[in-house]
Amino acid sequence: MRDFSRDHSALALNTATLGHNVDGFGAGWSAEQVIDGCAARGYGGVVFWRREIGANAAAIGQWARSAGLKIAGLCRSPFLVGPLSPRGREAVLDEFRSSIDMAAALTAPVLTIVVGGVEPGTKGMSESLKIVADRVSVACEYAARAGVKLALEPLNPVYGGDRSCLVTVRDAVDLCDTIGADNLGIAVDVYHVWWDTDLPAQLSRAGARRIYGFHLCDWLADTKDVLLDRGMMGDGVADIRGIRKTVENSGYDGVCEVEIFSKDNWWKRDPNEVLDVLVERFRSVC
Numbered sequence: 001m002r003d004f005s006r007d008h009s010a011l012a013l014n015t016a017t018l019g020h021n022v023d024g025f026g027a028g029w030s031a032e033q034v035i036d037g038c039a040a041r042g043y044g045g046v047v048f049w050r051r052e053i054g055a056n057a058a059a060i061g062q063w064a065r066s067a068g069l070k071i072a073g074l075c076r077s078p079f080l081v082g083p084l085s086p087r088g089r090e091a092v093l094d095e096f097r098s099s100i101d102m103a104a105a106l107t108a109p110v111l112t113i114v115v116g117g118v119e120p121g122t123k124g125m126s127e128s129l130k131i132v133a134d135r136v137s138v139a140c141e142y143a144a145r146a147g148v149k150l151a152l153e154p155l156n157p158v159y160g161g162d163r164s165c166l167v168t169v170r171d172a173v174d175l176c177d178t179i180g181a182d183n184l185g186i187a188v189d190v191y192h193v194w195w196d197t198d199l200p201a202q203l204s205r206a207g208a209r210r211i212y213g214f215h216l217c218d219w220l221a222d223t224k225d226v227l228l229d230r231g232m233m234g235d236g237v238a239d240i241r242g243i244r245k246t247v248e249n250s251g252y253d254g255v256c257e258v259e260i261f262s263k264d265n266w267w268k269r270d271p272n273e274v275l276d277v278l279v280e281r282f283r284s285v286c
């Protein structure tokens with residue numbers, strides 16, 4: 001397991017931590033300001049959301065390279081199924097392809113997939129997961145031609161209805177096995193997996209070749225909002241170091257991306273303060 005106590009070169013910022021991906025929140029820093037703030041502090045990477053990139057993917061990618069900062073990924077695909085997804089298979093695939101194009105232009109190696117919830121007119125997860133398998137399979141071929149990897153991110157089961165019918169690492173690895181594409185893997189987010197006692201066995205199934213991302217935050221024991229009240233690392237009940245050990249024992253050696261949705265706490269603070277606290281917590285509790 002890597003020692004981060006005096007080295008945060010593996011620390012990456014997911015810009016959700018600054019609130020920029022939700023209307024009305026965040027300090028309004030431009031993508032370039034975010035890159036410069038991370039580079040100045042010795043971060044190893046940054047992960048943007050599509051809404052921050054717009055038509056400027058190539059220029060922002062160039063800005064990051066000039067600053068010596070890696071763009072570690074892009075969030076995220078459209079929802080592929082469920083009540084929040086675009087209507088119909090072709091509309092979903094169109095937006096999926098344009099997300100892949102954006103990742104390629106940005107030179108982000110990985111596009112995260114959040115699959116969406118239960119398809120209207122169906123019950124339970126099985127039918128929706130079949131639809132997901134079809135759409136991801138089509139997108140994998142397109143992404144392979146663009147040189148982009150796709151990372152299925154299982155979400156905490158609290159989001160099962162509307163945001164993700166994929167709620168366990170087990171099901172995510174099963175989907176990878178079913179689809180069998182070389183550029184399809186998983187993203188492991190502490191917020192979504194901290195409760196899962198089967199995690200070591202499932203991550204060992206996934207192995208290094210299928211773990212494309214590791215996301216850091218914490219689960220607050222008295223969380224007020226399961227979407228927008230994530231905790232800073234060290235403030236909650238997740239065994240962050242234990243999970244990282246499991247992820248790294250499975251062969252992952254990439255960046256660790258801090259992703260904290262926190263509308264009443266961290267999003268209200270100066271981004272400079274947030275970026276400094278991340279470095280300190282990364283070294284002391286991750």
Ligand code: ZN
Nearest residue numbers: 153189215259
């Ligand atoms: Zn995540």
